[in-house]
Amino acid sequence: MTRETVRWKGITHDERLSDTAIRGVYPEYGEMRNEIPMEGRWISPEDIAERRRVAFLGAILRRKLFSGTPAIGETVRIDGVKFTVVGSMDTKFSDSNYFTSDDDPCLFRTPRPASCGTRATPA
Secondary structure, three states, rough: OOOEEEEEEEEOOEEEEEEEEEEEOHHHHHHHHOOOEEEEEEOOOOHOOOOEEEEEEHHHHHHHOOOOOOOOOOOOHHHHHHEEEEEEOOOOOOOOOOOOOOOOOOEEOOOOOOOOOOOOOOO
């Protein structure tokens, strides 16, 4: 079991905007939901410990924001806060999901262990 917070927010890269499910998650979530990186990596325990602002993109969201250009190492903004894209996944079939398909959301490291919101903490 792991914590997760979900909010519908806008996420931007340069001039592109997408409204989607933004999920604040911990590293364990990736294994539980079979979030396998197509490129880059999944959110790590070090990201949590070092309070890094990192994001992992679903395939649909990656295409909407990056149109085939590389996303790894690029910056996205959620509520104006910058996050570095560390990974993204390929299209994933799921006949059982909640809120939205795993292909569309942005998953980011949860800001604080006690937090249930999507606000990032100051660096």
